[in-house]
Structure formats: C-alpha cells, structure tokens
Amino acid sequence: MSQSVFPSLRYRDAAAVLPWLVSVFGLTERAVYADADGVVRHAELGWDDDTIMIGTAASGGGSSWLYLTVADPDGHHSRAVAAGAEVVHGPADKDHGSREYTARDPEGNLWTFGTYVPA
Template identity: 40%
Template sequence: MPTFAAKTVATIIPCLRYRDALKAIEWLCDAFGFEKHVVHADDNGVVHHAQLVFGNGMIMLGSVENKSGFGAHIAQPDEIGGRESQCPCVIVSDCAAHYTRAKAAGARIVDELETKDYGGTGYSCRDPEGHLWWFGSYDPWVATTQS
C-alpha cells in the first residue's frame, strides 16, 4: 500500500487564528515554551503566516484580520460558545513544571494536572483567546505495557 506521508519532521501541523496574533505569539512562547520559527507580519501588525516550534512539532497561525479563503473556514472559540472542534496535543518532558509555567502565565486551566489511566500525566487549558490545548507526558509513539 503506498504512503502519502512526506518524509519530513512532522506531517500534521495544527493551524490557529488569533485576533491579536503578535501578542498570542509572545504569550505562546512565554507560557508554553514555543519558539518562533518564522513570523510574516505587515506594518499594521497583521500576521499573514507564522510558524512556532516545540521540539520537532510545529503550529502555524495567523491573524483573524488576514481575510484569506482558508481563514474564512475557521471560527474563533468566543464566536461558538467557547467550544472547539479540535485541540492541539503537545507532549512535554516535565508535565508538572509545564503546568506551573502555563498557570503562572495566565493559562485558564480546564482540566487539572492528573495521572492518566492510560499512562503519563496531563492537563488541559485555554490560552488568552480561548483556544483549547492539552499538554501531557504520555507519548503515544512509545510502546506501552497496557492493553
């Protein structure tokens, strides 16, 4: 069976939109530990495309004001009652330390840090614009002894 996956670092990259994308980029780096890979913004502060990395993972984001065809398909959480239809899941090496850092930066904790029945620890939170995130030490790429 042929594979459609490209031979690259990560083949799935979540994309998000923010009303104040430049502020969101700074917050995501400070609170969650992302690093700027590339940021394309105009003189008015509209982010047309940005890439933030976390280990070998990446998210892409842009400003809501960027009226691209793609952006027209995305609703902000506050436009749909705070709901989300997807959530970036990020594997971290020290979940307790990450939780403390995110909470100190103002992340709104949705599910407290806890040990999971399937292994590892994890928590979920919302960023300042309401996007839902999950962070945990459970790594689905590593074989587990649980069935």
C-alpha cells in the same frame, strides 16, 4: 521521522497571542510574517522539533484543541500557572497512561500538555 502534519490555529489577534504562547507555554518563535499594518498573517512556532502555525483569522477564533507531549507536565503546569495561564484541568494521571493538564489560551483554544505519545 519528520513532521508531516502541522497544527494550525487562527486568532482574532495573532500578534497579541504570539508572545503569550512563547512566554506562557514555552513555544519558540521561528518565523513571523506580518503585513504593513502589523497583522500577523502567518507565524511558525516551535515545539521541540515540531512546528505549530498560527495566523490572524478573517473572523472568530478560539475553537481548536492541541495536544503537545512534554516530559514533565507538573513542571510545565507550574510554569504556565506562574505566567497567568487559565487552567481548565490540572495535572492528573489518565486511564490511557498519560499524565497531563489542559489550559486555555487568551482566545479560547485548549492546549493539553502531557506524557502520552500516540502510536
């Protein structure tokens, strides 16, 4: 099954957040389109075979939440903490069978990494 829904986030400064998302959360940079002033208008980041899109917001930012599946939430958490992530909820087992943690990116968006795969 190919991806048909593409989470998209807008940031006040997508150019600054882009390397943070790559180094802290381990996403991969697939494409970046910036204007002459260096403002990132559109970027595509990879997570396994899926794509998350980001760009610079006309105003505001930081009001979204994403859930990404990961085989080892504890290992991913350790990497994120070592890279300076602000952890909102540490790794924990959930009633729905997932083990997961949540961190906040530099502009306030929440990212949860866990083992739960929606049906």
